[in-house]
Amino acid sequence: MCGIVAYTGCKEAYPILIKGLKRLEYRGYDSAGVSIIQGGELATYKQRGSVDQLDEFCMTQNVTGHTGIGHTRWATHGEPSSTNAHPHLSADGRIAIIHNGIIENYLPLRKELTQRGYVFHSETDTEVLVHLIDDIHKNEQCDLAEAVRIALTNVVGAYALAIISADEPDQIILAKKGSPLLIGVGKDEYFIGSDGSPIVEYTRKVVYLEDGDVAVVNPHKKLEIKNINDNVKKRPYLQKLELNLEQLEKGGFEHFMLKEIFEQPRAIKDSMRGRLNVKKDIVALGGIIEYEQKMLNARRFIIVACGTSWHAGIVGEYLFENLVRIPVEVEYASEFRYRNPLIYEDDVVIAISQSGETADTIAAIELAKSKGATVIGICNVVSSTISRITQAGSYTHAGPEIGVASTKAFTAQVTVLALMALSLARKKGTLPLSEYHRIISCLELIPKQVEETLKLNDQIKEIAKFFVNKRNAIYLGRGVNYPVALEGALKLKEISYIHAEGYPAAEMKHGPIALIDEEMPVVVLATEQDTYEKTVSNIQEVISRKGKIISIVTKGDTLVKGMSDFCIEIPETIELLTPLLSSIPLQLLAYHVAVLRGCNVDKPRNLAKSVSVE
Numbered sequence: 001m002c003g004i005v006a007y008t009g010c011k012e013a014y015p016i017l018i019k020g021l022k023r024l025e026y027r028g029y030d031s032a033g034v035s036i037i038q039g040g041e042l043a044t045y046k047q048r049g050s051v052d053q054l055d056e057f058c059m060t061q062n063v064t065g066h067t068g069i070g071h072t073r074w075a076t077h078g079e080p081s082s083t084n085a086h087p088h089l090s091a092d093g094r095i096a097i098i099h100n101g102i103i104e105n106y107l108p109l110r111k112e113l114t115q116r117g118y119v120f121h122s123e124t125d126t127e128v129l130v131h132l133i134d135d136i137h138k139n140e141q142c143d144l145a146e147a148v149r150i151a152l153t154n155v156v157g158a159y160a161l162a163i164i165s166a167d168e169p170d171q172i173i174l175a176k177k178g179s180p181l182l183i184g185v186g187k188d189e190y191f192i193g194s195d196g197s198p199i200v201e202y203t204r205k206v207v208y209l210e211d212g213d214v215a216v217v218n219p220h221k222k223l224e225i226k227n228i229n230d231n232v233k234k235r236p237y238l239q240k241l242e243l244n245l246e247q248l249e250k251g252g253f254e255h256f257m258l259k260e261i262f263e264q265p266r267a268i269k270d271s272m273r274g275r276l277n278v279k280k281d282i283v284a285l286g287g288i289i290e291y292e293q294k295m296l297n298a299r300r301f302i303i304v305a306c307g308t309s310w311h312a313g314i315v316g317e318y319l320f321e322n323l324v325r326i327p328v329e330v331e332y333a334s335e336f337r338y339r340n341p342l343i344y345e346d347d348v349v350i351a352i353s354q355s356g357e358t359a360d361t362i363a364a365i366e367l368a369k370s371k372g373a374t375v376i377g378i379c380n381v382v383s384s385t386i387s388r389i390t391q392a393g394s395y396t397h398a399g400p401e402i403g404v405a406s407t408k409a410f411t412a413q414v415t416v417l418a419l420m421a422l423s424l425a426r427k428k429g430t431l432p433l434s435e436y437h438r439i440i441s442c443l444e445l446i447p448k449q450v451e452e453t454l455k456l457n458d459q460i461k462e463i464a465k466f467f468v469n470k471r472n473a474i475y476l477g478r479g480v481n482y483p484v485a486l487e488g489a490l491k492l493k494e495i496s497y498i499h500a501e502g503y504p505a506a507e508m509k510h511g512p513i514a515l516i517d518e519e520m521p522v523v524v525l526a527t528e529q530d531t532y533e534k535t536v537s538n539i540q541e542v543i544s545r546k547g548k549i550i551s552i553v554t555k556g557d558t559l560v561k562g563m564s565d566f567c568i569e570i571p572e573t574i575e576l577l578t579p580l581l582s583s584i585p586l587q588l589l590a591y592h593v594a595v596l597r598g599c600n601v602d603k604p605r606n607l608a609k610s611v612s613v614e
């Protein structure tokens with residue numbers, strides 16, 4: 001949460017900062033601000049609201065200068081307001097700081113600094129940092145970079161920081177622990193971002209800061225990185241930024257979410273590229289080859305994730321238990337971390353994350369590693385924290401996902417989980433060759449079938465009208481489509497603000513059925529073959545109570561279709577792979593309902609794309 005951008009060099013800083021902030025807005029969008037060194041002074045502009053609003057205001061000012069920092073905020077401490085917006089300034093207005101993360105011990109620090117005469121203007125945890133740094137800088141007679149380093153040895157929490165001072169007009173000080181930060185290295189200039197999107201059009205040479213790093217960038221000097229705790233210098237490790245500028249644009253679609261839904265045939269194909277060869281009966285994931293034996297001998301798999309990635313994890317549970325026959329537990333990363341779980345050295349933990357920066361998932365990985373378990377990552381963002389702290393892993397290759405509601409990341413995660421399960425099952429001998437061949441042949445067809453499913457867009461747009469004035473909705477699914485019901489409900493609530501719940505269909509009679517009346521839309525996933533009759537009975541139970549049925553069925557189904565108020569027919573595949581198709585109409589439904597309700601689809605209220613706080 002929160003996006004950080006910074007620049008120092010010979011170009012005008014403001015256009016680079018504002019463009020970068022627009023790209024990073026998915027990380028938080030309740031307020032934004034910039035500080036630029038202008039004629040030996042700091043000029044700071046900040047506003048409640050979007051980056052566009054900040055830009056509109058700055059356009060009326062004469063903003064100029066070659067070194068600056070910019071921030072887009074997702075509020076943790078203190079409501080969204082211009083006072084709580086970053087940057088925050090030292091008392092004399094000569095030091096400015098931006099921060100992504102949470103300072104956990106900010107209250108005692110604030111108390112101490114207040115007693116020493118510092119006056120706080122905001123309710124944020126960040127403001128303590130600027131006063132603490134200023135205090136050390138003045139009293140310890142050290143340079144600003146050293147003051148930052150010393151200050152951070154007193155700080156508990158997570159941070160990515162960028163700090164500038166009017167007294168060092170070409171310099172930016174950076175520090176990282178727990179939140180992402182990378183430095184783009186140009187010719188006599190530096191570009192800084194929370195991810196590569198503000199950097200990619202200027203340079204592809206980047207240094208990913210690591211936890212515990214403090215860095216000083218100055219176009220006239222060599223990049224300097226030290227360890228915060230032991231003050232030892234490190235050699236910067238230059239890497240190539242793998243990001244495509246076109247992927248960051250909407251490409252003619254009204255919203256990123258719609259673009260990303262329609263990208264799924266390509267995203268799923270890319271997840272399989274080079275990993276699936278049906279003619280040769282090969283499924284191979286290069287990234288985990290070294291750990292395959294460990295996985296085959298695992299006592300159990302523990303999947304840790306949050307939100308949509310957690311739903312993909314439950315689909316993974318069905319895939320792994322059915323195909324590999326090794327027990328699987330799926331845990332909310334946040335719960336796993338704090339419940340003192342039993343973790344054994346022969347457990348294999350699979351961490352799933354689109355962003356690779358989710359703080360809860362990172363904490364769960366650290367815990368699992370500390371207990372000696374093997375940790376495998378499934379991430380979308382290349383070189384993200386999770387992809388770097390896991391022992392091995394597979395990228396989903398879905399491409400950048402900008403819409404806050406996750407769509408293509410989900411289907412790409414499920415694809416990678418299916419490939420992983422298939423490859424392990426074949427080696428473990430738990431799947432006869434004929435069955436293995438049948439499943440991989442179906443998997444290969446999925447991108448085409450997703451394309452076909454996307455043609456239902458207009459029909460789903462019509463169905464969306466039925467939801468516009470509803471206050472609640474229920475999503476039901478069984479087996480591998482139970483997590484799809486959860487995912488469909490999450491999509492609807494997060495972008496249209498209609499309260500929605502997902503349930504295993506059979507659980508309805510244990511409580512939720514009390515909610516059914518003529519006002520209640522019930523979305524039923526009725527594609528599974530094994531429990532089809534049972535689902536039909538569940539639908540009858542809803543109809544008897546006058547609930548409205550919106551069903552997702554396999555093409556050619558007549559029974560459920562005949563019982564439904566609205567029916568969406570998707571192509572046929574084997575049951576275990578249906579989530580790759582059945583999730584698509586639910587994404588489209590949520591999208592169109594949100595658009596009809598006039599909601600901000602790509603930036604729903606109170607949310608951020610990357611949840612880098614616990």
Ligand code: M6R
Pocket residue numbers: 306307308309352353354355356357358361404405406407490494609610611
């Ligand atoms: O980046 P991650 O996959 O780790 O993110 C996990 C969740 O925060 C994320 O899936 C969230 O639930 C989305 N808004 C769902 O659409």
